[in-house]
Amino acid sequence: MSISFIIISMIILLGAAAAVSFSNLIHCALSLAVAMVGLAMLYLHLGAEFVGFTQVLVYVGAVSIVVLFAILLTRPAPFSPGVHVPWHGRVTGILVAGLVAGMLVGAVLGTPLTSHVGQRVITVKQIGMELMTTYAAPLEIVGLLLTAALMGAVILAAPENGEKKP
Amino acid sequence: MNELFSEWVRRAVETLSEMLRNPDQAPVVGKAFIVSVFPEFLQGVVGAFISIAALISVFGGLFALLTLMERKGLGRIQNRPGPNRVGPFGILQPVADGLKMLTKEDIVPFRADAFLHFIAPVILVMMSLLTLAVIPYGRNMAPIELDSALLFFFAAGACTELAVFLAGWASRNKYSLLGAMRAIAQMISYELPLLLASFSAVLLVGSLSLVSIVDSQGGFMLGVLPKWNVLTPWGFVGFIIFMIGAFAESNRSPFDLPEAESELIAGHLTEYSGFKYALFFMAEYIGMLAISGLAVTLFLGGWHAPVPFLGWVPSYCWFFAKLLTLACFFIWVRATLPRLRADQLMALAWKCLIPLSFINLGVTVFWHYSAAWSFAMALPARWGIAFLALAVPYTFLARQLGTKKTFARRTYRFAE
Amino acid sequence: MIQPLHACLILSSLLFCIGLAGVLARHNTILMLIGVELMLNAANVNFIAFWRYGAWAGQSAGVMFAIFSIAVAAAEIAVGLALVILIFRHVRTTSIDRVDGMKG
Amino acid sequence: MTQTPWLSLLIFVPWVMALGLACFYRKDGDAAKKAALVFSLLPALVTLFLVGHFDAARAGMQFVERHDWIPSLAVEYCLGLDGFSLPLVILTTILVPFAILASWQEKKTDGVFYALILFLQGNLYGVFTALNFFPWFLFWEMSLIPAFFLIRIWGGQGRIAAATPFFIYTMLGSAAMLLSFLALYISVGTFDFVKLAELGRTGVIEGALYANLGLTPADSNMWVTLVFFGVLLGVAVKVPLFPFHSWLPAAYAEAPTSVTILLTGALSKMGVYGFLRLLLPIFPGVIREWLEVLLALALAGIIFSAFAALFQKDLKRMLAYSSINHLGYCLLGIFAAAASTHEVAGAATEIAATLNGVVVQMFSHGISAAALFCFVGWIETRGGGLRGLEDFGGLRKAAPIFCGLFGISAFSSLGLPGLNGFIGEFLIFKGVFALVPWAAVGATVGLLVTALFLLTCMEKVFHGPLPEKWEKWPDLSLFERVTMLPLAALMFVIGLCPQMLVGLVNPCSTRMAEWLSRLWI
Amino acid sequence: MISKTWETLLVVKLLWIIPAIPMLAAGVLALTPRGYRRMAASLAIGSMVLAFLFSCLAFYATMIPLPYSEAWRQSYNVPWFDIGHETVRVGWVLDPLSALMLAMVTFVGTCIFVFSTGYMAEDENFTRFFGFLTLFAGAMLGLIISNSLLLLFICWELVGLASYLLIGFWFHKPSAAAAAKKAFMTTRIGDLGLLIGMVWLYSETGTLLFYDGGFGCLETKALIGLVTPAISGGTLAVTGIALLIFCGAIGKSGQFPLHVWLPDAMEGPTPVSALIHAATMVAAGVFLVGRMLPLMGADMILFSGSSPTLYIVAMVGSFTALFAALIAVAQTDIKRILAYSTVSQLGYMMMAIGVGGYPAAIFHLLTHAFFKALLFLGSGSVIHGCHHEQDIRRMGGIAGSMKITFATYAVGMMALSGVPFFFSGFWSKEAILHAALTWTPSMLPFIFGLCGAFLTAFYMTRMMGYVFFGNYRGDSCHAPHESPATMTVPLVILAVFAVLLGFAGTSFWPWCQSYLTAQRVRFGWEEFLHAWPLTGGSIAMVAAGIGLGWKLYISRPVGGADAPDILETMHPKIYNCLKNKFFVDEFYAATWVRWCGAFASVSDWMERFVWGGMMRGAAFFTACLALLNSETDERVVNGSFDGGCKVLKASSGKLSLFQNGKAQRYLCVIGAAFALLLLALEMGVKL
Secondary structure, eight states: OOHHHHHHHHHHHHHHHHHHHOSSHHHHHHHHHHHHHHHHHHHHHHTOHHHHHHHIIIIIIIIHHHHHHHHHHTOOSTTOOOOOOOHHHHHHHHHHHHHHHHHHHHHHHTSOOOOOOSOOOOOHHHHHHHHHTTTHHHHHHHHHHHHHHHHHHHHHHSOOTTOOOO | OHHHHHHHHHHHHHHHHHHHHOGGGHHHHHHHHHHHHSOHHHHHHHHHHHHHHHHHHHHHHHHHHHHHHHHHHHHHHTTSOOSOSSSGGGTTHHHHHHHHHHHSOOOOOTTSOHHHHHHHHHHHHHHHHHHGGGOOOSTTOOSSOOTTHHHHHHHHHHHHHHHHHHHHHHTTOHHHHHHHHHHHHHHHHHHHHHHHHHHHHHHHHTOSOHHHHHHHTOSEETTTEEOOGGGSHHHHHHHHHHHHHHHHHTTOTTSOGGGOHHHHTTGGGTTOOHHHHHHHHHHHHHHHHHHHHHHHHHTSOTTOOSSGGGTTSOHHHHHHHHHHHHHHHHHHHHHHOOOOOHHHHHHIIIIIIHHHHHHHHHHHHHHHHHTTOOSTTHHHHHHHHHHHHHHHHHHHHHHHHHSOOOOOOOOOOOOO | OOOHHHHHHHHHHHHHHHHHHHHHHOOBHHHHHHHHHHHHHHHHHHHHHHHHHSSOTTOOHHHHHHHHHHHHHHHHHHHHHHHHHHHHHHHSOOBGGGOOTTOO | OOOOOHHHHHHHHHHHHHHHHHHHSSSOHHHHHHHHHHHHHHHHHHHHHHHHHOOTTOOSOEEEEEEEEEGGGTEEEEEEEOTTHHHHHHHHHHHHHHHHHHTTTOSSOOHHHHHHHHHHHHHHHHHHHBOBHHHHHHHHHHHHHHHHHHHHHHOOTTHHHHHHHHHHHHHHHHHHHHHHHHHHHHHHOOOBHHHHHHHHHHTHHHHHHHHHHTOOHHHHHHHHHHHHHHHHHHHHHHTTOTTSOTHHHHHHHHSOHHHHHHIIIIIHHHHHHHIIIIIHHHOHHHHHHTHHHHHHHHHHHHHHHHHHHHHOOBHHHHHHHHHHHHHHHHHHHHHHHTSOOTTSTTHHHHHHHHHHHHHHHHHHHHHHHHHHHHHHHHHHHHTTTOOBGGGOOOHHHHOHHHHHHHHHHHHHHTTOTTSHHHHHHHHHHHHHHHHOHHHHHHHHHHHHHHHHHHHHHIIIIISSOOOGGGTTOOOOOHHHHHHHHHHHHHHHHHHHOTHHHHHHHHHHHHHHHHHHHTTTO | OHHHHHHHHHHHHGGGHHHHHHHHHHHHHHTSOTTOHHHHHHHHHHHHHHHHHHHHHHHHHHHTTTTTOGGGSEEEEEEEEEETTEEEEEEEEESHHHHHHHHHHHHHHHHHHHHHHHHTTTOTTHHHHHHHHHHHHHHHHHHHHBOBHHHHHHHHHHHHHHHHHHHGGGTTSHHHHHHHHHHHHHHHHHHHHHHHHHHHHHHHHSOOBSOSTTOSTTSHHHHHHHHHHHHTTOOOHHHHHHHHHHHHHHHHTTOTTSTTHHHHGGGSOHHHHHIIIIISTTHHHHHHHHHTHHHHTGGGGTTTTOOHHHHHHHHHHHHHHHHHHHHHHTOOBHHHHHHHHHHHHHHHHHHHHHTTOHHHHHHHHHHHHHHHHHHHHHHHHHHHHTTSOOBGGGOOOTTTTOHHHHHHHHHHHHHHHTOTTTSHHHHHHHHHHHHHHTOSSOSHHHHHHHHHHHHHHHHHHHHHHHHHSSOOOSOTTSOOOOOOHHHHHHHHHHHHHHHHGGGGSOSSSOHHHHHHTTOOOOOOSHHHHHTHHHHHHHHHHHHHHHHHHIIIIISSOOOOTTSOOHHHHHOHHHHHHHHTGGGHHHHHIIIIIHHHHHHHHHHHHIIIIIIHHHHHHHHHHHHHHHHHHHHHIIIIIHHHHHHHHHHHHHHHGGGGGGOOOOHHHHHHHHHHHHHHHHHHHHTTOOO
8 A cells, every 4th residue: 555545545535525515516526527537547556557548538538528518507597596405314315325334344344355466467459359359249238338328318318399498 | 986977978978979870769868868877766757757848848849839830821821921020030929929928917707716717727738748748759759658548648638628618617707618618519529530530540550559550650562652541541531530620629720619709709718818828828739739749640650751761860850840740731721711610510520520430440440351352453442442432421421511501591680 | 554455445435435425415416426426436446456456367357347337337427417407407407306206 | 269140240230220210210201211221231341241251162151150049940040151142142232222222212201111121131131141941931021021011001003902912922822831841841850951952962852751741652752742832832923933923013013113123123033042042952853843844834934924015005014024034034944954964965064054044144134124123213203103105205315314224224134245134044045955945945035025025115215206295304313323323334244244243153053053963863 | 487476376366456446435435425526436437447457457467377377267265254164265266257357347337437427417416326336346346256156146236236226326216216126126036046056056066166276166076076966867956056047147137038127227327327237237147157157068968068058048048139139129219229239239148158159258248348338328428419318219310410429329330230340249249150150959049140130230220320310300499419528538439449359359360269268369361261151141131231221211311200110110010019029028017016916915914814813812812811810819819818908907006106206215225224234244144
């Protein structure tokens, strides 16, 4: 456990926490991007170069943007008071999450695991070969899924015929 | 101590002579020498710093040069002299501009999100500079030789979109926000053809590493024609698509809608001034250079010489020559083409470029498999089929783009 | 000293629970989706961690799973946000509590 | 090592595309048309690959895919490609986009129309590649369904009267065929065409039939004959063989142009292919036994339909009869190939010539007839629904290019040397004459009358004075010229370099010819 | 010498270029827009000239090894496609026959092409016209050089196509369209015979190549193979094959009974009549028989020296020669007279081949090509000069206004009539008659030939009298005028050749005949003196014909345009019969054409009622079955299913009350339950 790991973990956790706790949704989304960058750094740190870059490309380049667009598209009105949220709902949620966290950390710590020492490298070529052989079927399915999701998203979000534009 | 020093001098002299003897590898040798001076544990950091310093200085200089070239070039094209007051023929104009930018007042709007307003240009420049890190500038001269360099390039490029959004949103100005949204829509749309076009090269080489992509373009067909990707049917079309995408990606004319002064009072740049504005400016130019560098790398043979007998010219010279050619092309296009309308912009990307680049991928595959053809007219046949496969869809796609979209008749309301 | 694998797992557990908290405590659907994203990424951290520190040499399953997971997450967020926008158009809000028209 | 299932791709890609069209372009006919065109071109890529990787020197099946389907019934999903099927696959690949292009100006069509066409395309590929009776029959039947709906919904005035008999007639034939194959399965326990052909060659089937159907040896011959005629009925209706052809003129005449193109260009080839793949290898003995009758039927088809075409006043009906006539030559060739050959010197070569001729004739008829029907469709569109022989005149003056290309197609159809039609006819005549001289001599009458009615058509429609009302007759547009160009080019290419096509078929037909000529000498 | 052989071989290898040049031009012209008239003409003429030059080269190449060399016939074959383990090959052959024909076709063709530029100058489809002409030229040249019956057949059909297109060139005239169809159909009847003969020959000999180093179908080995089964009592295949092939020649060369198309073919433009229907294409039948001569005469062995095939050929030819000459006497259309004259002359050639005078036939073919082309072009010039008037009764006295035309026409007329010594027709006809006289099986051909010679001289004189002498009887507003130079220059050239060519085959120096049979030519008067009685007789016949014609039509000028012919006033019945061409067309219309139509309507009736009824019966049967089925469905099956559905529907409403619609509530419960489960597991609860 190195210094860099701790720094990266801090970035991730703080980013994530910020992402779910800011009241300004734009800030939330930006914090999410920060957390994602942190995750990418973690992956780089762990040696999964390809995953790291993909993470940035997908999450920072695409997902955050989509989230931001969604936020801007769904703002009821500028400076309108937020929806009143009953406090007990929030507390229950945090409590349950905390409970789960406790249990998980306990479970992790309670499990004896040995870490492999030394580098593990996976090249893009290896990934490509795996995708084309062992994981060919999943790749196709994911391709289909993405296409379906794309079309689905377009159809869902496109203004329906006859609907007046807001 | 003395011995150590004389040893150092001897090696310095050796290095220098080596650099002179082999100018092609001079920067590499030089860097290796400098790094070797430092103790072991510092060498990595120092190496990185040397690369960074070289990059920033070279591209900073290029940035300055390019602004000047752009203003002079535009001037000449529009039949006016361009800047000609500062220094001989105005060559010191960039210095004057820089000074002006640095000394102007930095204005932050009252309701703006000050932190984000500040951080946006920083991220933008940072990411633009990051993209420069993976391009091979010459033989053995990629600052970082990443296995997935192309992915890195696009990942870093993707982050600039976020920065643009930040700039637009943080300014608290509706024109800024509109500009940012436009910019993002445009950049996302054009990232697809850009990626797809570059993947045709990736497909054929079988690697995301820019170094190996450049390596694969070495050599000559029939002894004269360089084996650049742009000289294959898929490479040619890919290059064109890539360049269109590059224009859009760097928000350059004719795709400069997000920054259109006349429509959006400069879009997300509205509320920026002084040094921050200079940063945006710099980011745009560096982005342009970086993407041109990528185009050179992917399609124009990187640092390879175009003719066999000019192989002795140092590789990086070729690279920068091609880079500057493309940059001049950017300027030329800016001076020539009018700006697109927003719907035309989107239609071009989604209805024409993306299908075409998919077809181009198919053609690339065909090209790869048909490489095994061995009959007499194989090459013309391959060219013919590839050309047909691209030209026929192109005519259809282009025709369907050309359909006149009928708008409702506009009514104008005048002040009474 | 804590094992690197353990550290990663704890990190992922915490990330997961932060996401869970987001889902459970926030009533904005978009924020819930952000939470879900965080949870998915926590899983990815696990994949990568086990790939990196696990005892099975020469396997690439962790990386592959992470890649697929990222792809699926992208699809998920796209459709999710499209749904949010659609819901917003119908009820003019993004609050989850207002959207309960399906109760039995 | 699993290789890419190219043939399955060929079948399923159009299916999926058809589904997509039916779902997303149901209303928007214009978009559906464009999409269908692009989609129908996708199999062309696969076909290109197949042609490129087809080993023309090998006689056996290639690209074989074999998967168990219902193991207990010996039903396999088995596809393969050989020299007989490849030309038909190529033909289908050419004709479907052509059919879509041919009726580009058609206003009535919508997404479902094109979806059906694509569905039909997939099934055609299936019929031409399936090697097991069960999937083959499925594809066979499924190709009937879209054809029926295409005629029934989008046809002309008499579409109902045309579509229903077409459906019922072919269905009856198929039912008979199914029964026959069930009998075969019960007796020999396989549906596999290759195995059945092997059994047919060694003469096992007769024995097996009586052994497993619990009959006496004395009946066995009758049972083989019965089974044979069941299968014959199934394929004969499709080709069609005289006298089962009476559904055809009405169906061709009433179907919309693009469907007629597919009916004549591709669907009728299914029948001939059935003869070639089922009857000739499995029942050579029965064909030989009934040779005179079958040849007489084929000959009657050739002659009667030629004369009937001479009588027709409706261009589409005329071409429909001409189709029967042209496919009659194919059947003539196929039957003659089973003739007893011990007194013919070099019989194997003659049979090979015949079989080559049959395939070439199928291919070239597909092209020529498609082109002619397409022209008639265009005439109909331009003439405001008129397509009678007497309704026009002198159009060559107004539309020289139209007439020129029509003329090329007509001459290709009547077998002018230098164009594709001649090669097939020459080969068939060469083989048949050596094997059964009287049949070849009789069939020449057909050649003469074919020329007569096609030239009469040219004379009545394109020559003579131009009536005033057709003075504004538009010539072929650039689009139409481009549509027709590949077909016209193919006519010349096959006419001049027949080796391109014959080379694919020859090893296959040589092998079949060799064992047919050695059969029970 | 070796190098010479090598040159010859190269020439043979590249012989295909000669037909390819006009073919290429035809391809280009087919795609040329209408407006490019000058380009079209120059392209066509240029291609023809080029082909002519190459043909001269080929001709020269055959001259080199001529006397007694092995290499007098060279062929070169290429594979075309495979059947079974064999390969169908096609090829081309260079021998004196093909070389002569090549030179003749290209030369006459060039002249006629040049003539056409003037004659067709005002036609709007000028470009198309030259396209068709070049297509014809290419196909004809291909026919000439082909070394395979298959290739020959292909070109044969293609010249037929070109003929069809050109006869119907003025397609807006219904008569032209009908004539085109008639020409194609009539020749196709013969062609089908040729096709059958070809496949028969193929199945008997296994090859269609004429010469293939000893294995061709015209070479000894194959011929012996053909004849052998007949000797041993088998079928007489060789006669059958030869006669079937002769059918093709009958159709193409307009021999009786398939001659009917040729006069109608005059509906085409006059240069077409000159090139296709006089000089070249119609001679293809003669060429075919000449080319297949070894096969045609192969049954000679079986019948002690006289071949029944050749007997039939001679009889058909001589009958046609007389028959057509008779018809020509009573025609009034200038082109039709020439057309029947062509039929008659082709009959001469056929007869010559039949009676064993193959070189004489080919020599006559050559001379005829020149003077008949000359006559047709002359008639074209007359027609052009008389403002497209074709009826000779409406001409007259134009000798003065069209001097060049008149002079050249007179040369042609004298050549055709066989005016002695200075005109080519005389020598070639003499050779034919000489061959007929020496033929033992029958004297009929000779007698018919002699009568034909008389009639030819007569009707040509009659035509001259009508056209060039007397008074002009046409529309007086338009005086006839001489044609432009593009038309007269070819006339003069052809006239010169019509005179000169005769000296290549005189009986005292028979160069052409020797060349064709690859022998050394010998100069000597013996032959000429020996045949003097025959020569005298034929000269007398010609003199009688011309004299009679002169007396009837020139010395006493024709009265008026509508005045009846002198012959008509003398013998109205005979004249009427001749005028109506012996009613052959009417006979065909009453028999074959009607039968064909009747059979067509019978087939159609059967289609509608017999076979269609079969289908309707099947459909009705199925419909009955379907009715039965639907009744069963409605009553039995559907009833039970509907009941089941009702029960299911009623029970499902109750189960939907557990949902309250708060997603987060569900999630909370799930999360808590998960935590509890984990807790339980950690606490060591064993499930």
